[in-house]
Amino acid sequence: MPAPSSLTCLVVDDQQTMRSLVRSGLQQLGFRTIYEAPDGEEGLRHMLARPIHLVISDYNMPKLDGLGLLRAIRSHPPIQKTAFIMLTGRADKELVQRAVQFGVNNYLVKPFTVGTLKEKIEAIFGVLA
Amino acid sequence: MNRTPAAHDHAYAAEPRKIHVIQGEFHVADDDDVVLTTILGSCVAACMRDPIAGVGGMNHFLLPGETGDAGLRYGVQSMELLVNALLRKGARRERLEVKLFGGAHLFDGLSDVGGQNSAFAERFVRDEGLVYVGGSLRGDRARRIQFWPVSGRARQILLAPTESKVFATERRQPVVKPVEDIGALELF
Numbered sequence: 001m002p003a004p005s006s007l008t009c010l011v012v013d014d015q016q017t018m019r020s021l022v023r024s025g026l027q028q029l030g031f032r033t034i035y036e037a038p039d040g041e042e043g044l045r046h047m048l049a050r051p052i053h054l055v056i057s058d059y060n061m062p063k064l065d066g067l068g069l070l071r072a073i074r075s076h077p078p079i080q081k082t083a084f085i086m087l088t089g090r091a092d093k094e095l096v097q098r099a100v101q102f103g104v105n106n107y108l109v110k111p112f113t114v115g116t117l118k119e120k121i122e123a124i125f126g127v128l129a
Numbered sequence: 130m131n132r133t134p135a136a137h138d139h140a141y142a143a144e145p146r147k148i149h150v151i152q153g154e155f156h157v158a159d160d161d162d163v164v165l166t167t168i169l170g171s172c173v174a175a176c177m178r179d180p181i182a183g184v185g186g187m188n189h190f191l192l193p194g195e196t197g198d199a200g201l202r203y204g205v206q207s208m209e210l211l212v213n214a215l216l217r218k219g220a221r222r223e224r225l226e227v228k229l230f231g232g233a234h235l236f237d238g239l240s241d242v243g244g245q246n247s248a249f250a251e252r253f254v255r256d257e258g259l260v261y262v263g264g265s266l267r268g269d270r271a272r273r274i275q276f277w278p279v280s281g282r283a284r285q286i287l288l289a290p291t292e293s294k295v296f297a298t299e300r301r302q303p304v305v306k307p308v309e310d311i312g313a314l315e316l317f
Contacts, residue, residue, distance in 0.1 A: 014222070015205070015208075015209055015212070015257060016256050016257055016258075017201075017205050017208070017252075017253050017256050017257060018205055018209060020256075021198055021201065021202060021205055024198050025198065060213045060216070062216075062222070089206075089209065089210060089213065110202070110205075110206050110209070111202035111203055111205065111206040112202070113199065113202075114198075114199075
């Protein structure tokens with residue numbers, strides 16, 4: 001039952017507007033330390049530079065997409081246990097299955113509410129304090 | 130009367146294939162013979178194209194009127210679906226040109242949903258670093274829009290004030306009756 005303020009979050013999406021929405025939702029839930037990246041490559045650089053507890057990543061992105069980022073994280077021991085939530089444009093069964101295969105912790109279908117975001121995070125970390 | 134081959138060809142030139150984009154949907158095309166159409170009241174349509182890749186598309190969205198992020202998420206989703214579909218057809222984000230239409234304030238005294246939609250669309254284009262090349266937002270008339278996705282040509286037809294109100298009322302119905310045009314304005 002961690003306090004959101006104690007968790008560090010990384011939001012990866014090529015749309016600045018979507019990153020802002022996710023950031024705003026996280027802030028409403030009490031998260032304070034939130035980093036952003038516009039693609040998987042930049043996201044991975046963030047991961048290697050500082051401790052991140054939760055990644056919320058889009059799937060469709062240039063350079064390195066969400067699945068690529070997930071695979072890179074899971075294959076890199078220092079960061080491989082980082083919680084990962086995949087953002088999808090729709091309930092894409094095949095994408096979700098592949099993400100599960102690569103070790104995703106949960107997925108979030110856009111457009112989503114702050115309540116849904118909270119549920120998905122709590123399914124991983126337990127009820128947020 | 131004999132007709133020259135050229136005149137004959139012109140007379141029988143194929144009409145463009147019209148694809149109507151209704152609220153909540155989008156469509157992309159890379160076909161010269163396609164024209165995307167929609168009718169807008171307080172809704173907004175973003176018409177985007179990549180002139181190098183020769184692909185374009187249109188969406189049609191209405192924010193639900195909720196305040197803050199809750200309302201914005203539908204607009205963001207609509208924009209993202211359109212952009213991603215264009216990228217899948219070979220467009221590059223940095224080359225996307227955008228025209229915005231709609232966002233009318235059709236009824237005095239009611240909240241200006243059209244203004245909110247317009248402001249969202251303008252902010253989205255600015256925040257995402259997309260190239261805004263024109264369009265027509267706000268005002269008090271409903272609009273009929275045609276957009277040729279490959280050339281980027283757009284045409285706006287304003288509807289008469291009375292018919293704009295009829296349109297706004299009937300848009301909740303399954304079928305929208307045809308409305309009379311009062312004049313066309315070709316843009317760009």
